[in-house]
Amino acid sequence: MEKKRFAVLLCAEDSDYVKKKYGGYFDVFVGMLSEEGETWDVYRVALGEFPDDGEINDYDGFVVTGSCHDAHGNDAWICKLLALLKKLHSLQKKVLGICFGHQILCRSLGGKTGRAINGWDIGLTTINFSPSKSLAALQIPSSLTIIECHRDEVRELPPCAEVMAWSEKTGIEMFKCGDHIMGIQGHPEYTKDILMHLIDRLLQRDLIQSCHVEAAKASLEAYELDEEAWKKLCKSFLKGPSLL
Structure with missing residues (x-):
């Protein structure tokens, strides 16, 4: 049997902390999603590193990561990424978008996409799923907790898409398009530790206020992460014969 091959389209630069403790964000995603016998590659698209047309067909699926950039921006690499994602869609390639990846896919x-109407969403959030026989078959409950860290959001879905999940603050927490596209606004790959260090950096750069930090810490102390359920859900999408 031919080995499955996947690519992470890395839209963020690794922080020194994540690089030192986790090996970088690519390793964080591989740790969550990979299984024995698979090949995982990384393209640092935010630095201009993209797969060429010949390489695209080598992959069974792609993961588009979070980023400190705006998905509604028009930087050269963002425009190039938009073109690549349109091509992957036309080829019916599996694509999983996380946070910025969710927005840029949309x-x-x-x-x-645009600035979130309700402002920053940072911390542990409960999201609610639309009824789904496939989710029920995977024994995914009707709601899950996930780490959020975003100030942008999907404002309006493309014609091909439908909402999979929502939360109190965000109307489109997840969406799908056909059997091959899925976006998740939250960060199933994050640990509480990664979020806390990210919050510190955002605070140092005056991008958030101390009230955001306090609310995020309180949410992390009050609830546990549904890590295993998210792993199962993401793997089932990327590697299964059809979408959830």
């Missing part, structure tokens, strides 16, 4: 398909 934009590439004709949807709209």
Whole structure:
């Protein structure tokens, strides 16, 4: 049997802390999603590193990561990423988008993104799923906790897409398009430790206020992460014969 091959389209630069403790964000994603016998590669798209047309067909699926950049921006690499995602969609390649990846996927398909109406969402959030026989078959409960860290959101879905989940603050926490595209606004790959160090950096750069930090810490202390359920859900999407 031919080995499955996946690529992470890395849209963020590794922080010194994540690089030192986890080996970088690529290793964080591989730790969550990989299984024995698979090949995982990384393209640092934020630094201009993209797969060429010949390489695209070598992959069974792609993961688009979070980023400190805006998905509604028009930096050269973002425009190039939009073109790549349109191509992956036309080829019916499996694509999983996380946070920025969720938003840029939406934009590439004709949807709209922008600053979140309710402002920053940082901390542990409960999201609610739309009824789904496939989720029930995977024994995924009707709601799960996930780490959030975003100030942008999907404002309007593309015509091909439908909402999979929502939360109190965010109307489109997850969406799918056909059997091959899925976006998740939260960070199933994050640990509480990664979030706390990210919060410290955001505070140092005056991008958030101390009230955001206090609320995030309180949420992390009050609830546990549904890590295993998210692993199962993401792996089932990327590697299964059809979407959830």
